[in-house]
Amino acid sequence: MGILDRFFKSHGPDWGVHPDDHKRPAADAPLRTLPVPEKLYIPMQQHVGGPARPVVLVGQAVLKGQLLAEAQGNISAPIHAPTSGRVVAIGEITAPHPSGLAQLAITLASDGNDTWGERQPVVDPFSLSPAEIAKRTAAAGVVGLGGATFPSAVKFNLGKRLKVSTLIVNGGECEPYLSSDDCLMRYRASEVVDGLRIIMHAIGAGDALVGIEENKPEAIAAMKLAAEPFGNVRICPVPARYPMGSDKQLIQTLTGKEVPADARAAEVGVLVHNVSTCAAVHRALRLGEPLIERIVTVNGGAVATPGNVFAPLGARVADLLGFTGLTQEPARLILGGPMMGTLLPHATIPIVKGASGILAFDAREARVPEAGACIRCGSCTRACPMGLLPLEMANHIRAGDLEGALRYELSDCIACGCCAYVCPAHIPLVQYFSHAKGELSARERSKLRNAATRRLVEQRLARLERETREKAAAAAKRKAERDAAKARAAGTSVTEASP
Amino acid sequence: MSNTLRPPLVAAPYAVTPHNVSRVMLWVAAALAPATVFGFWLYGWPAVHLWLITIGFSLFGEALCLRLMQRAAIPVLLDGSALLTGWLLALSLPPWAPWWLGAFGGLFATIIGKQVFGGLGQNLFNPAMVARVALLISFPAAMTVWVAPLPLTNPAAPGFIDGLRITMGGLPAAFDGVTSATMLGHAKTELSRGIDLAHSLVTVGAPADDLSGARAGSLGETASVLLAGGGLLLLVLRIITWHIPVAMLTAIAIPALIFHAIDPTRYLSTASHLLSGGAMLGAFFIATDYVTSPNTRLGQLLFGAGVGFLTYVIRTWGGYPEGVAFAVLLMNALTPVIDRYLKPRIYGRDRRGKALEIAEESTS
Ligand code: SF4
Ligand code: SF4
Numbered sequence: 001m002g003i004l005d006r007f008f009k010s011h012g013p014d015w016g017v018h019p020d021d022h023k024r025p026a027a028d029a030p031l032r033t034l035p036v037p038e039k040l041y042i043p044m045q046q047h048v049g050g051p052a053r054p055v056v057l058v059g060q061a062v063l064k065g066q067l068l069a070e071a072q073g074n075i076s077a078p079i080h081a082p083t084s085g086r087v088v089a090i091g092e093i094t095a096p097h098p099s100g101l102a103q104l105a106i107t108l109a110s111d112g113n114d115t116w117g118e119r120q121p122v123v124d125p126f127s128l129s130p131a132e133i134a135k136r137t138a139a140a141g142v143v144g145l146g147g148a149t150f151p152s153a154v155k156f157n158l159g160k161r162l163k164v165s166t167l168i169v170n171g172g173e174c175e176p177y178l179s180s181d182d183c184l185m186r187y188r189a190s191e192v193v194d195g196l197r198i199i200m201h202a203i204g205a206g207d208a209l210v211g212i213e214e215n216k217p218e219a220i221a222a223m224k225l226a227a228e229p230f231g232n233v234r235i236c237p238v239p240a241r242y243p244m245g246s247d248k249q250l251i252q253t254l255t256g257k258e259v260p261a262d263a264r265a266a267e268v269g270v271l272v273h274n275v276s277t278c279a280a281v282h283r284a285l286r287l288g289e290p291l292i293e294r295i296v297t298v299n300g301g302a303v304a305t306p307g308n309v310f311a312p313l314g315a316r317v318a319d320l321l322g323f324t325g326l327t328q329e330p331a332r333l334i335l336g337g338p339m340m341g342t343l344l345p346h347a348t349i350p351i352v353k354g355a356s357g358i359l360a361f362d363a364r365e366a367r368v369p370e371a372g373a374c375i376r377c378g379s380c381t382r383a384c385p386m387g388l389l390p391l392e393m394a395n396h397i398r399a400g401d402l403e404g405a406l407r408y409e410l411s412d413c414i415a416c417g418c419c420a421y422v423c424p425a426h427i428p429l430v431q432y433f434s435h436a437k438g439e440l441s442a443r444e445r446s447k448l449r450n451a452a453t454r455r456l457v458e459q460r461l462a463r464l465e466r467e468t469r470e471k472a473a474a475a476a477k478r479k480a481e482r483d484a485a486k487a488r489a490a491g492t493s494v495t496e497a498s499p
Numbered sequence: 500m501s502n503t504l505r506p507p508l509v510a511a512p513y514a515v516t517p518h519n520v521s522r523v524m525l526w527v528a529a530a531l532a533p534a535t536v537f538g539f540w541l542y543g544w545p546a547v548h549l550w551l552i553t554i555g556f557s558l559f560g561e562a563l564c565l566r567l568m569q570r571a572a573i574p575v576l577l578d579g580s581a582l583l584t585g586w587l588l589a590l591s592l593p594p595w596a597p598w599w600l601g602a603f604g605g606l607f608a609t610i611i612g613k614q615v616f617g618g619l620g621q622n623l624f625n626p627a628m629v630a631r632v633a634l635l636i637s638f639p640a641a642m643t644v645w646v647a648p649l650p651l652t653n654p655a656a657p658g659f660i661d662g663l664r665i666t667m668g669g670l671p672a673a674f675d676g677v678t679s680a681t682m683l684g685h686a687k688t689e690l691s692r693g694i695d696l697a698h699s700l701v702t703v704g705a706p707a708d709d710l711s712g713a714r715a716g717s718l719g720e721t722a723s724v725l726l727a728g729g730g731l732l733l734l735v736l737r738i739i740t741w742h743i744p745v746a747m748l749t750a751i752a753i754p755a756l757i758f759h760a761i762d763p764t765r766y767l768s769t770a771s772h773l774l775s776g777g778a779m780l781g782a783f784f785i786a787t788d789y790v791t792s793p794n795t796r797l798g799q800l801l802f803g804a805g806v807g808f809l810t811y812v813i814r815t816w817g818g819y820p821e822g823v824a825f826a827v828l829l830m831n832a833l834t835p836v837i838d839r840y841l842k843p844r845i846y847g848r849d850r851r852g853k854a855l856e857i858a859e860e861s862t863s
Contacts, residue, residue, distance in 0.1 A: 020514075252846070258855060260848075260856065261847035261848045262847075263857055332513065338511070338513040339513075340512070343513075368515075375520055376789045377789040378789065385846065388845060389794075389842060392838075409848070417511055423515075430511060434510070
């Protein structure tokens with residue numbers, strides 16, 4: 001039976017991949033705190049949406065938790081001082097973004113005192129109105145800490161409006177190497193549970209399901225203990241399978257519901273928040289602390305003492321790596337997990353709200369096998385959690401037929417990387433997809449621009465034509481007048497000459 | 500062409516599977532090894548020579564094409580796919596076939612069957628089966644000279660040199676007595692002469708459903724148990740899935756069961772069908788070829804069933820005693836169509852690709 005099982009059924013869901021998770025020993029190392037570095041570099045764009053606008057001046061002294069930059073626009077988040085000190089610069093730095101483009105940031109020199117500014121704790125958040133909770137969450141700069149960095153309060157309001165019944169708490173953390181959520185749940189389970197109950201109150205959800213991958217038994221135990229008193233908070237171990245921590249896959253695993261294509265999760269009655277976000281909401285409400293620090297996993301073959309580090313936002317990757325030590329020069333630096341993370345060009349990039357991990361790979365881990373020809377093995381198709389056909393999409397993109405790829409619903413691709421991971425020919429499938437998606441949206445934009453340009457050109461041509469017409473008409477008129485005058489003159493001369 | 504997009508050297512994911520193409524091919528080769536070695540033992544040195552020649556020429560054909568296209572041949576040869584093509588072709592040849600049959604087949608397989616289409620992953624038809632069918636049509640006589648097993652341990656078996664002589668020069672008179680017929684071929688010939696199975700089968704050396712596979716047949720097709728064992732290994736390693744083999748064998752077994760029940764004197768038993776000819780080799784190693792079979796589970800079930808059913812039809816009512824190669828090629832031709840219509844359901848969409856409806860309770 002056991003062997004038959006192996007052929008006919010796989011353990012857990014029939015999508016995804018099971019990469020070597022490399023989570024331990026980093027996950028088991030005790031949580032350490034990074035001493036506040038001398039200087040912090042705080043980018044204004046640490047979230048999805050409009051960048052924050054600085055409200056401090058160079059030279060100004062600030063206290064820990066003081067507002068540095070305010071939200072700009074409907075979807076945005078404010079940014080606060082991670083420690084006390086003095087603003088020494090407001091200018092552009094290299095920010096952790098795939099484009100590697102420079103971004104506006106505030107540089108803060110720490111005064112070493114770490115003095116808190118004024119905080120407004122709430123003793124009983126459940127007595128507040130949902131709108132008030134959303135307001136305070138927004139003011140604390142809380143964004144989705146699972147990686148999406150979408151402003152949390154905006155999501156609260158959406159959930160409230162669409163009458164979400166179930167809050168799904170994402171403790172999946174399916175990316176290999178990362179354990180920051182795991183660490184948070186082990187050490188601060190009660191904060192997570194309190195935070196998620198506050199969110200339930202804010203969105204009006206009746207119950208909460210916390211999905212945690214089975215490979216984190218310590219976190220599951222701690223969370224179960226913390227959730228014990230609350231009947232409507234259920235801790236649900238889920239199979240450890242990448243990408244279990246993707247919203248759509250977690251929703252399906254926990255509730256059996258599928259989010260329709262082009263719809264939002266809230267439209268099927270659920271809302272997903274990450275465990276770290278829950279803890280941040282707890283701190284924002286109960287302690288009045290804005291989001292200014294987070295747990296970062298520092299891991300990888302080049303790290304001397306891998307583990308989780310509690311670090312202020314704005315600390316640089318180099319500060320963290322200096323703290324944990326390196327055994328060798330890293331062959332590759334990655335922000336986030338190995339499946340969906342961002343390659344870092346150098347270590348002078350600061351930690352931002354969405355930075356769940358820093359990976360310093362040694363040469364062996366950084367090895368990229370050469371891509372070969374597709375053998376149509378279908379592994380990518382079987383692995384795709386969205387049920388797409390990666391090989392067909394890649395074929396069309398390679399042939400330059402982006403519309404062809406769209407017919408295979410390229411737009412449904414969540415860029416999870418499962419297909420590229422399993423491909424025995426090591427074809428960089430995700431790259432094809434991101435390239436195509438970028439190209440398509442560029443085309444879309446230029447189509448709009450072209451339409452506008454075409455209108456302008458047409459208007460100009462019409463104007464020119466009108467002008468030429470008018471000129472011609474005027475010229476004709478003048479010519480006619482001249483001719484008439486000439487004729488008159490000739491007439492006279494003729495008459496004069498006739499006698 | 501492939502240069503329209505030149506991805507940067509590294510991008511997510513930064514982790515890759517330990518699998519690679521050569522490893523997949525090597526495991527398949529390993530899974531074929533027991534049946535092959537058994538074939539060597541059963542049919543002696545000529546089989547060994549033929550195997551080497553067929554593989555050698557299919558590698559040579561691949562290298563030749565790559566050289567002509569000015570591409571480095573070694574890395575491509577190392578992926579193991581040409582080796583496997585030659586190997587599978589050799590296993591489907593009569594074990595004492597002359598050298599030129601293997602040579603021609605090997606060249607045909609990699610040049611016409613594969614490189615002409617654009618190389619690995621581009622061919623529509625299974626190269627080994629293309630070559631086998633080409634040989635069967637061009638050299639029907641040479642392709643149907645079978646020998647009764649003459650195990651290496653048997654003193655009458657040809658030695659290394661005699662074996663070479665057989666492969667290089669054809670069957671010497673001394674060994675004339677060993678030619679035989681395959682069970683399927685014999686049954687078909689006798690039936691066409693009006694002799695029913697009840698009488699014809701008694702004259703075949705070994706019982707048709709003998710599990711050991713010690714009977715006349717292609718080099719590596721008779722050892723059903725060893726082939727199935729190799730197939731199971733590939734299943735355990737998840738190199739193939741169960742869909743194609745199970746569908747194919749079932750689709751051979753069901754009609755065999757029905758017709759044999761109706762008239763056992765005209766229709767062979769299920770066991771004879773499953774254990775003889777290329778059924779096992781085909782089910783686990785040929786129909787499961789990645790390149791030429793559908794890549795969704797549902798498609799694979801349909802494909803396997805098609806190959807199985809067509810095999811039965813050709814064997815029973817067609818002009819040839821064995822039908823696996825033809826059946827595979829026919830279904831290969833249908834693979835693009837199957838892939839087109841049997842796509843997996845996309846998350847959040849129905850089978851036709853339309854977005855799912857948003858459930859009522861939540862929109863209220
Ligand atoms: S996994 Fe790679 S080799 Fe296999 S079908 Fe997909 S793209 Fe082709
Ligand atoms: S096609 Fe997209 S969604 Fe599917 S496995 Fe690949 S990256 Fe993930």
